[in-house]
Every structure is written in C-alpha cells, then in structure tokens.
Amino acid sequence: MISRRRALALAATAPLLTRCVFNRSAVRVGSKNFTESFVIAEIYAQSLEAAGMPVERLFNLGSTQIAMAAMRRGNIDLYPEYTGTALIDVLHLPPIANSRVAFEVVARAFRQRYDIIWLNPSPMNDSQALATTRAVASRYGVATLSDCARLAPRLRLATIQEFLARPDGLPGLKRFYGGFQFREIRTYDIALKYRALLQSAAEVSSAFSTDGAIATYDLFVLRDDRHFWSAYNVAPVVRARALAARPKIADVLNAVSPRITDRAAQMMNAKVEHDQADPADVAAAFLRQR
Amino acid sequence: MNPASITFEGVTVRYPGVQRNAVTDISLEVGGGELVVLLGPSGCGKSTLLRTVNRLVALQDGRVLVDATDVAQLDAVELRRSVGYVIQAVGLFANMSVAQNIGVVPSLLRWSRGEIDARVDELLRLVGLDPAAYRNRRPSALSGGEAQRIGVARAIAARPRALLMDEPFGAVDVVVRTALQRELIRIVGELRTTTIFVTHDVDEAFRLADRIVVMREGRIEQAGAPFDVFQAPATPYVRQLVHAGDDVYRRYYMRTRELLRTT
Amino acid sequence: MNYLASHSWRVAALAAGHIELVAVALVVALAVAIPLGVLAARRPRIAPWLLGTLGAIYTIPSLALLAVFVEAFGLGFAPIFVALVVYAQFMLARSVAAGIASIDRAQVDAARGLGMSPAQVLYRVEFPQALPVVIGGIRVAAIAMIAIATLGGYVGGVGLGVLIFNGLTLHQNAMIVAGSIAASGLAIAVDGLLRLTERLFAN
Numbered sequence: 001m002i003s004r005r006r007a008l009a010l011a012a013t014a015p016l017l018t019r020c021v022f023n024r025s026a027v028r029v030g031s032k033n034f035t036e037s038f039v040i041a042e043i044y045a046q047s048l049e050a051a052g053m054p055v056e057r058l059f060n061l062g063s064t065q066i067a068m069a070a071m072r073r074g075n076i077d078l079y080p081e082y083t084g085t086a087l088i089d090v091l092h093l094p095p096i097a098n099s100r101v102a103f104e105v106v107a108r109a110f111r112q113r114y115d116i117i118w119l120n121p122s123p124m125n126d127s128q129a130l131a132t133t134r135a136v137a138s139r140y141g142v143a144t145l146s147d148c149a150r151l152a153p154r155l156r157l158a159t160i161q162e163f164l165a166r167p168d169g170l171p172g173l174k175r176f177y178g179g180f181q182f183r184e185i186r187t188y189d190i191a192l193k194y195r196a197l198l199q200s201a202a203e204v205s206s207a208f209s210t211d212g213a214i215a216t217y218d219l220f221v222l223r224d225d226r227h228f229w230s231a232y233n234v235a236p237v238v239r240a241r242a243l244a245a246r247p248k249i250a251d252v253l254n255a256v257s258p259r260i261t262d263r264a265a266q267m268m269n270a271k272v273e274h275d276q277a278d279p280a281d282v283a284a285a286f287l288r289q290r
Numbered sequence: 291m292n293p294a295s296i297t298f299e300g301v302t303v304r305y306p307g308v309q310r311n312a313v314t315d316i317s318l319e320v321g322g323g324e325l326v327v328l329l330g331p332s333g334c335g336k337s338t339l340l341r342t343v344n345r346l347v348a349l350q351d352g353r354v355l356v357d358a359t360d361v362a363q364l365d366a367v368e369l370r371r372s373v374g375y376v377i378q379a380v381g382l383f384a385n386m387s388v389a390q391n392i393g394v395v396p397s398l399l400r401w402s403r404g405e406i407d408a409r410v411d412e413l414l415r416l417v418g419l420d421p422a423a424y425r426n427r428r429p430s431a432l433s434g435g436e437a438q439r440i441g442v443a444r445a446i447a448a449r450p451r452a453l454l455m456d457e458p459f460g461a462v463d464v465v466v467r468t469a470l471q472r473e474l475i476r477i478v479g480e481l482r483t484t485t486i487f488v489t490h491d492v493d494e495a496f497r498l499a500d501r502i503v504v505m506r507e508g509r510i511e512q513a514g515a516p517f518d519v520f521q522a523p524a525t526p527y528v529r530q531l532v533h534a535g536d537d538v539y540r541r542y543y544m545r546t547r548e549l550l551r552t553t
Numbered sequence: 554m555n556y557l558a559s560h561s562w563r564v565a566a567l568a569a570g571h572i573e574l575v576a577v578a579l580v581v582a583l584a585v586a587i588p589l590g591v592l593a594a595r596r597p598r599i600a601p602w603l604l605g606t607l608g609a610i611y612t613i614p615s616l617a618l619l620a621v622f623v624e625a626f627g628l629g630f631a632p633i634f635v636a637l638v639v640y641a642q643f644m645l646a647r648s649v650a651a652g653i654a655s656i657d658r659a660q661v662d663a664a665r666g667l668g669m670s671p672a673q674v675l676y677r678v679e680f681p682q683a684l685p686v687v688i689g690g691i692r693v694a695a696i697a698m699i700a701i702a703t704l705g706g707y708v709g710g711v712g713l714g715v716l717i718f719n720g721l722t723l724h725q726n727a728m729i730v731a732g733s734i735a736a737s738g739l740a741i742a743v744d745g746l747l748r749l750t751e752r753l754f755a756n
Contacts, residue, residue: 028629033722058628058709060722075627075709191724276725278560346666371668381663384656385681394677395667444667454666 027246030076031059032067034190035272035279036126036210036265040080042283043260044236044253050287051252064089072114077242078249081118082126084230086110086237088168095168095230099125102231110237117243119253121235122260124210128168128229130222131207133197137220140203144225148204149179156184158193158202168230169206176228191273194219208232210262212269234260256287293484294451295321296343300352303338312338314508315352320501323482325475329495329531330505336488339505340454343486344370356452371395374445374453374483378460380437382429388414388440389425395448413443418473435466439473446483453478453485459494471497472550492532496520496543497550504528516543556716556731564716564735571712571739574630574705575698578637579691586642590649591675600650607643615640615701619708628709633702640701641694648690652683685755692747699740703732713739 027048031041038059045055058076061067064085070076083102087093091109096102099121107118130148140155142148148155163169164187174180182204188196194213196202207214209221209232236253243249268286271277297320303313313335320326328336341347342354345366354361361369382391392413393406401409411421417439429437438458445453459467475498478485489495495502496516504511504519504527512524520540523529533539557564589607593600610618615636622632656679664674680687706714713736720728 035723038719038723056629056710059715060707060710060718061628070628073627075629272723272725276727278556278563278725278728279719279723280563344666346662367668367670369668370666375663375666377659377663377666379657379659379662381657381659381661383660383664383678385678394669398668398673441663 026054026056027078027242027249028056028058028076030061030067030070030079031057032064032079033060033062035212035269036208037080038279039265039268039272039283040234040260042279043256043286044078044080046280046283046287047252047256048249051248053246053248053252068114071116071237071239074239074241078236078238078253080234081237082232082234083121084127084168084232087230088166095172095228097224097227097229097231099231099233103233103235111240115240117238117240117250119236119238119250120257121233122257123233124260124262124265125231125233126208126210126265127224127232128163129207129209129224131197131205131211131214131219132203132222134218134220136197136203137222142222144223145173145177145228146225148222149173149177152180152182152204155182155203156186156201157182157204157206158186158188158196159206160190160193161187163206168228173228177226210265210269212266212271212273215266215270216274259286292451293321293323293482294357295319295355296452296484296486297355297358298339298342298352299355301339301342301349301354302351303335303342303347304350311335311350311508313342316508316510317352318503318510318513320484320486323478323484324500325478325485325487325498326501326503327495327499328486328488328503328505329490329492329499330511331490333507334505335508336505337456340456340486340488343452343454344373344375371398371448372450372452374450376438376441376445376453376455376458378457380441380458380461382432382437382440382444384429386429387425388427388429388432391429391440392444392447394444399448401448409447413447414440416477417443433466434462435470438462438466438470442470442474442477446477446481449481451483453483455485455487457489458487460489460491467494468550474498475550493543493546496532497546504531516547556727557734560731564713564731567713567715567732568735568739571699571702571705571714571736574634574712575637575695575702578634578698578702579641579695581634582638582641582645582694583691585638586645587649589642589646591653593646593650594653604643604647604650607646611640611643615704616707619704623708630705630709630711632708633705633711636704637698637702641698644690644694644697645687648687648693649683652686652690653679655686656682685751688747688751688754692744692751695743695747696740699736699743703736706732 029041029045031037041059045057049055061070067079068090083106084095086106087102088095091106096105103118103121110116110118130145132142137143140151142151170180186196186202193205194217197205198217213219214221235257238249264286268282271282272279298316298318301313301316302311304311316339328339330336338347342349343356343361345361389410392410396406396409410425414421414424419436419439432440441458459470462470471494487498499516501514502516502519503513506527512519512528519528520532520534520543523532523534589603593603618639619632619636622635626632626635660678661674664678669677702712703714703717705711706718713732716728716732720726720732
C-alpha cells in the first residue's frame with residue numbers, strides 16, 4: 001500500500017519535473033493585450049518553432065509596463081515592441097518621426113540600460129492617427145491633422161482613455177499643432193470606438209494606422225502633415241542573455257520581419273477583429289504566403 | 291512457555307486536568323500463569339491500572355515491572371507487541387479480514403507468510419471457529435461473540451507471556467458470555483499466560499479468578515483467592531459487594547466455577 | 554461549438570495542459586494536506602485554528618493571491634501551480650481530518666495496544682478506512698481546482714483559461730465559449746471518474 005502510493009506520486013510529479021527541465025530550454029515569447037500584438041507574437045513564435053526551437057507562449061500579458069517588467073525579471077525572453085512606444089512610454093523621450101533614427105535611439109538605450117537587444121524592425125508603422133469616414137472627410141473638408149486642429153470645435157472625438165493621457169496623444173497634438181479643441185470628447189472601449197464613427201455619434205476617432213477596421217470599413221486616415229507622431233515600427237526585443245544562448249533567434253526573426261508591412265498588418269488585424277479568426281491561424285496563413 | 295510476572299510498586303496515576311488520582315499507591319504482584327481479576331465499580335481505577343502495564347497510561351509515581359524489568363525502561367511499542375491486549379469494544383480493524391486481524395502482531399514482528407497463515411488457522415480452531423469459514427470474513431460480518439473470540443485470538447497470536455483484558459465480555463449477551471468465559475479458562479489454562487482481567491461483574495470475577503483484587507476509588511480494598519475473600523471480607527464494602535456470609539451465594543459461586551472448569 | 558470543432562487540436566492541447574497543471578498541483582497539495590489533516594485529527598484543540606486559517610485563505614479572491622505569487626515566482630506555470638496547491642489545502646486537509654476522526658476509537662486503541670507505532674496506526678488502520686472520505690474531498694478539490702486553474706490563462710499561457718482570456722482580449726466570443734465548455738466538460742468528466750473511484754473504495 002505504501003509503495004504503491006509512492007509510485008503513484010512519483011508518476012504524477014514526473015510531468016512537473018520534465019516540465020521544469022523542458023522550461024529551461026524553451027524560448028518564452030510574450031505579447032501585450034491587443035490584437036496586433038497577438039498576431040505578430042504568433043508570427044515570431046511560429047517562425048521559431050518552424051526553425052526547430054521549443055516555444056512557450058505567455059501572451060496577453062497586459063500593458064507595456066507589464067511586458068517590460070516581465071522581460072526585466074526574465075519571465076519572458078522576447079516580445080514585439082514598437083519603437084515609438086519604447087521611446088515615449090519606456091524611455092520618456094520626445095517622439096521621433098524618422099523611423100531609422102527612432103530605431104537607433106531605442107536600440108542603443110535598451111542595450112545599455114536593460115541589456116535588451118532590438119532585432120531588425122519591420123516596415124509596418126503602427127503609429128497613432130486620427131481617422132474619419134470618407135463622408136465626414138468630404139463634408140467638412142478635412143484631410144490633414146492641421147485641418148482637424150482648426151475644425152475641431154465643430155467635431156466630436158471618439159477615443160480611448162489612453163489617448164487622452166499619453167503625452168503623444170491629445171495633449172501632445174494640442175501643443176504641437178495648436179487648436180484641437182473638440183466640441184465633445186467621449187471615451188470608449190477600444191473595440192467599440194469605431195462604432196461611434198459608423199453610427200455618426202462622433203466625427204473623428206483616434207486610431208492606429210494598422211487597425212483592421214480601417215480596411216474593413218474603408219476609413220480615411222488624416223495625414224500627419226507636420227510630422228508630429230513618432231515612428232512606430234515593430235521589432236522583436238530580446239533579452240541579451242536569451243539571444244546569446246540561442247543566436248539563431250536573430251536569424252529567424254530578421255528573416256520574417258521585412259515581410260510585415262502596413263497592408264499585411266491591416267489585413268491580419270481585420271481578419272481577427274472582423275472575421276473572428278484565431279490569431280494563430282492568421283499568423284500561420286501569413287507565413288505560408290511567399 | 292515461561293509465564294511472565296507483573297509487579298506493581300506504589301503505582302499512582304493522575305490524569306492531566308483532573309483533581310483526584312485515578313489510582314493511588316497500588317502495590318500488587320501477579321505471576322506464574324495466574325488469572326487475576328481486578329473487580330470494582332466504574333471509576334475505581336481498574337482499567338487505568340491495567341493500562342499501566344502496556345504503558346497506554348503514564349505513571350505519576352511508582353513503577354510497574356514485567357519480569358523484574360521496569361516497563362519505563364523498555365521501548366513502548368515493543369513492549370506492547372509482547373503483551374496481549376483485549377478491549378470490550380474489540381476494535382477489530384474494519385479494513386482487514388479476520389485472518390489479517392489475527393495476524394497483525396505476527397506481521398509487525400515480521401513472521402514469514404507461512405508461519406502467520408499457520409498460526410491464524412491454529413488460533414481460529416483454538417477459539418472454536420472453523421478456519422475455512424472465518425479466515426476471509428470481514429469484521430462487519432461477525433456476531434458479537436465471534437468478534438470477541440477473534441479479538442482474543444488476535445491478542446494471543448504472537449504468543450505473549452502476559453494478557454491484559456479490559457471487560458472483554460461486557461458487550462455480549464449472557465449465553466455467549468458464559469461460553470466465552472469457558473473458552474478463556476481453557477485457553478489460559480493451556481497456554482499458562484499470566485492474565486489480568488478487569489470487570490465490574492462479581493459473578494464473572496468469581497468464575498474466572500485465581501485471585502480477586504477488589505478496588506474502590508483508586509485503592510485496593512482486598513486481594514485474595516475468591517473464597518478467601520468470600521469467607522473473610524476485609525471491609526464492609528467488600529462484604530456487601532460479594533454477599534459475604536450468604537450461603538446461597540456461596541453455593542452458587544462454587545457451582546458455576548466448577549461447571550466452567552469441566553468440559 | 555464551432556471553435557471546438559475547427560480547432561480541436563488546439564483545444565485538446567490546452568486541455569492536456571490544464572489536466573497536467575491540476576493533476577500535479579493535486580498531488581503536491583495532498584502531500585502537504587495529509588500531514589496537516591493528520592495533525593488536525595490528532596490535536597482537537599489546534600484543529601479549529603488550523604482549519605480556520607486554511608478556510609480564511611480559501612476566501613481570498615483567487616486573482617489577488619495569484620498576483621502575489623506572480624510577484625514571487627514570475628509568470629507561467631509556477632504562480633498558478635502554487636495558487637492551486639494553496640487553495641486546495643482547505644478542502645483536502647479538512648477531509649483527511651474528517652476521515653480519520655470518523656474511525657471508531659476502539660480500533661485506534663486496539664492498534665496502539667497491540668504494538669503499532671503511531672505511523673503504523675496511520676498507514677495500516679486509519680488511512681485505509683479514511684480513504685472514501687478523503688477521495689470525496691479530492692473530488693471536491695479537483696473540481697474547484699479545474700475552475701481556478703482557468704486563471705492560468707491570465708498569467709502565462711497554461712490551460713484552457715488561455716482560450717477564455719485571449720477571447721476576452723480579442724473580443725472573440727467563440728473562443729470564450731469554447732474555453733468555458735471545455736473546462737466545464739473537464740470538470741464533469743473528472744467528477745464522474747472520481748465518484749466511480751469513491752464507490753470502488755467504499756467496498
């Protein structure tokens with residue numbers, strides 16, 4: 001009776017032990033808590049798996065703060081980050097519109113300060129934007145951010161809380177362009193924001209330039225004519241130690257990053273948000289294309 | 291087999307949190323295959339005294355010797371394996387068969403499988419039960435009398451040289467009790483095991499005892515052969531307890547005692 | 554339902570991870586709870602304090618406790634595993650204590666008197682008879698753990714909770730429903746299995 005129980009306990013804890021051993025060698029890929037982060041993290045994860053590495057997914061971590069905390073404590077090895085986000089939210093530096101310069105600044109700072117390496121960025125630039133329906137754009141004659149700054153007192157803004165708080169959100173726009181005194185500002189859940197536009201409860205919405213809704217609803221993105229907004233190119237950020245242990249990570253991810261363009265991102269986001277596709281499936285389909 | 295001797299020297303026991311002693315300054319010698327009965331009302335300390343022998347109860351003062359060795363010097367667990375113990379509720383282990391119950395102490399002592407099996411059959415026959423019929427039965431399928439017989443078998447399985455019995459026949463009906471008493475006299479006589487038997491039943495004491503020890507409120511009122519106690523009670527309490535001087539009782543005790551000792 | 558059909562491999566893999574998490578946590582939880590339960594049974598005076606403390610821990614909202622463990626152990630398997638072990642203590646220790654206490658004292662007295670060491674009394678007499686009650690406690694604990702383990706999806710990608718929390722973030726009801734159905738199905742299956750085991754051991 002005793003030895004039988006002991007054998008059972010051993011058999012049951014064997015998976016735990018193998019898991020501990022297995023975990024040591026898996027590459028831990030994280031993601032933040034929005035669609036695009038899931039999709040790109042899946043692209044990274046599946047690319048690494050295709051190259052023969054064991055991958056553990058720790059997605060849906062939350063905000064940038066949480067993801068960075070996880071990186072610095074060694075809970076994850078890499079995740080997709082945006083140059084603009086790193087610049088403004090992590091390093092607390094002013095925005096840089098030039099993609100290449102932004103990348104060099106964050107890459108150097110992260111290596112020095114956090115021992116984190118930026119691999120090659122993608123062409124995709126998920127910067128912030130203001131969007132309208134084509135109907136609103138033609139009715140009010142608004143095509144650029146300067147137009148919007150001037151015409152704001154006649155327009156209602158639908159946005160998310162973060163946009164009102166972050167320095168490169170509305171506060172920054174006001175300071176840089178002047179104006180932007182909207183007639184009404186309402187905050188929404190990130191998923192419901194566009195509905196306000198479509199139902200004519202608002203004229204302008206804050207947006208990200210790779211939002212799926214832009215493709216799905218054929219929305220119009222206002223041009224940043226004075227180049228206020230930062231570049232927001234996505235790239236894998238990897239813990240230096242993890243990269244040193246597995247240098248092949250750089251080769252694999254650098255090979256796939258050039259393929260992630262604005263258009264590709266919008267389409268993938270649209271499939272997940274609008275068609276309710278699983279990010280893993282969307283990423284797989286993307287990788288299968290040539 | 292060499293029967294054990296048990297000696298109580300000035301034994302005093304007090305349970306924690308209780309004012310009065312359970313047992314006070316008891317000195318008594320039991321030896322050589324005797325069957326000694328501790329007789330008295332509930333609360334007189336007889337069970338307590340019994341349980342000092344196998345160290346289920348701790349002493350306040352005095353000592354208990356088994357074969358001239360102070361039990362406090364011995365390892366308690368080993369001591370208990372060499373002294374048989376039977377209780378009124380029997381306490382057969384519900385998760386074991388009859389055979390496994392009887393074989394408990396031998397298995398604790400690491401007897402071989404074959405030795406244990408043989409001994410179990412031998413003991414079942416000794417207590418008057420058919421081995422084939424009872425070996426694999428579960429305790430829940432036994433009558434009170436059967437259970438108590440098996441309790442006795444379990445207690446003597448490892449051939450202990452002393453046997454402690456705490457009102458073992460109190461829970462069975464009169465007919466069964468008489469049969470069990472007869473069996474006990476036979477077994478103890480055959481095996482010559484020194485036995486201490488606790489009861490509050492005067493009849494039972496007179497039937498079984500080589501010596502009776504009358505106890506009250508933690509002390510010994512009188513110790514002696516049954517008829518000595520009957521003829522010459524030491525205190526008014528003893529006199530009233532055993533109906534000393536009453537001829538009807540005298541003849542009754544003599545008769546039942548005789549009957550139990552004949553086949 | 555559709556998601557379950559079209560992504561059956563994914564759901565199965567996550568379900569396997571869920572089972573693994575709960576099974577391992579259950580084994581470790583038992584290893585901790587059995588001594589605690591025995592202690593509670595042996596010392597009736599400590600028992601209310603011991604079981605009361607475990608009960609109080611059980612009422613702490615799981616997410617709060619989980620946050621503490623993420624601080625201590627990081628993300629992934631570890632924090633949810635520790636949380637499950639801690640939460641299970643109340644139900645398991647209590648059933649061990651109840652099982653042992655339900656055995657009639659005469660058997661324990663006889664066992665000691667015949668010369669079993671305290672450990673032998675436990676292994677040979679008390680545990681075998683406490684088993685049906687303990688398995689009942691395991692059943693209740695396992696069901697609760699399957700539910701709590703869904704939080705593993707929140708702190709690092711373990712188990713069916715991944716479907717639920719990803720579904721919440723991505724606003725995909727199909728995922729949420731699939732994860733919930735799978736978790737419930739798992740709970741029902743485990744409940745049935747353990748009831749059968751309970752019945753087997755009661756005989």
